[in-house]
Amino acid sequence: MNEMTRPMVCNPVILGPVDDRGAAARVLGRIAELGLQKNAWEIDTFGYTVLTPDQVAPAGFTDGLRDHILDEAAKVSGERPSLDSGTQDSPFLTFLGRTQFLPEILFTDRAFEQAMMNDNILALVTYMLGESCLMTAMNAVVKGPGPEYLPLHVDTPEPSPLPPYATTANVTWLLTDYDKANGGTFFLPGSNRWYRAPMYPESIDLEPVVTPEVPAGSVLIWHGNVWHGAWPRTTPGVRVSLLTYFARYYIRDQRDDAVGHYSERVTDEMLARNPERFAVLAGKKRGDVCDEQHRRTSMFA
Numbered sequence: 001m002n003e004m005t006r007p008m009v010c011n012p013v014i015l016g017p018v019d020d021r022g023a024a025a026r027v028l029g030r031i032a033e034l035g036l037q038k039n040a041w042e043i044d045t046f047g048y049t050v051l052t053p054d055q056v057a058p059a060g061f062t063d064g065l066r067d068h069i070l071d072e073a074a075k076v077s078g079e080r081p082s083l084d085s086g087t088q089d090s091p092f093l094t095f096l097g098r099t100q101f102l103p104e105i106l107f108t109d110r111a112f113e114q115a116m117m118n119d120n121i122l123a124l125v126t127y128m129l130g131e132s133c134l135m136t137a138m139n140a141v142v143k144g145p146g147p148e149y150l151p152l153h154v155d156t157p158e159p160s161p162l163p164p165y166a167t168t169a170n171v172t173w174l175l176t177d178y179d180k181a182n183g184g185t186f187f188l189p190g191s192n193r194w195y196r197a198p199m200y201p202e203s204i205d206l207e208p209v210v211t212p213e214v215p216a217g218s219v220l221i222w223h224g225n226v227w228h229g230a231w232p233r234t235t236p237g238v239r240v241s242l243l244t245y246f247a248r249y250y251i252r253d254q255r256d257d258a259v260g261h262y263s264e265r266v267t268d269e270m271l272a273r274n275p276e277r278f279a280v281l282a283g284k285k286r287g288d289v290c291d292e293q294h295r296r297t298s299m300f301a
């Protein structure tokens with residue numbers, strides 16, 4: 001069928017070459033510019049990748065995040081968790097296991113805004129979710145010893161079958177060492193390409209999982225479709241992490257109405273001291289209907 005006989009009934013956006021207003025060139029160009037091709041390939045192939053400490057922040061930055069989280073944990077519970085002692089089962093229990101969960105952490109120190117705006121992380125998140133994506137949650141998590149593990153699951157909120165592209169991504173700053181005994185995260189590499197969540201018997205079959213052994217200061221990034229979970233911590237002390245979640249722009253943020261959504265909570269001061277992208281990530285700046293039309297034609301817009 002040539003141009004003349006093609007029926008003119010479809011959306012005009014798809015008649016010509018895709019016009020993504022340069023999104024693909026910008027997003028893929030940024031991956032190349034920052035040397036993140038291997039990380040992008042690992043996300044596509046295995047469903048997750050690790051950024052090494054020198055890929056994310058100057059020395060000392062992540063120690064600062066960790067100490068700040070321990071201070072905040074102490075304000076909530078009255079006791080500062082010890083990094084390396086304390087073999088008693090942690091008194092805190094959430095859906096993530098024996099964890100103290102701090103959903104207000106973004107508002108406690110500018111360093112958390114800097115973590116959110118990290119260049120290498122945002123380049124990989126944008127590669128998965130497009131330039132219009134949102135940060136849907138940031139929670140500090142302090143995990144102590146206890147018997148519970150987190151079964152395999154996906155982070156994508158849709159029912160299965162899942163879209164073959166990412167609609168959510170998880171960026172976890174590891175502020176203490178991660179491995180099996182420390183209660184680290186495990187993965188089923190390549191399960192991001194199965195496009196479905198595990199059934200219950202699959203979710204508790206941990207025999208085939210892989211557990212990254214990664215030092216404090218690294219960042220684990222995963223595709224929302226990859227099957228993953230976490231081991232119980234069996235060593236003394238605590239695992240400290242900063243869990244951040246990102247999603248395509250049409251997905252609602254994960255925050256409770258009670259704590260308030262980022263679009264309502266970020267202050268003018270926070271917006272003023274950050275790059276423009278911060279407002280987009282916080283859901284303050286969504287674009288217009290034209291932007292939405294372009295997003296329907298491009299993974300990266």
Ligand SMILES: O=C(O)CCC(=O)C(=O)O
Nearest residue numbers: 096155184185229230243
């Ligand atoms: O705590 C962990 O290691 C995994 C947490 C998790 O599955 C998540 O944040 O989606």
Ligand SMILES: [Fe+2]
Nearest residue numbers: 153154155228
């Ligand atoms: Fe998860």
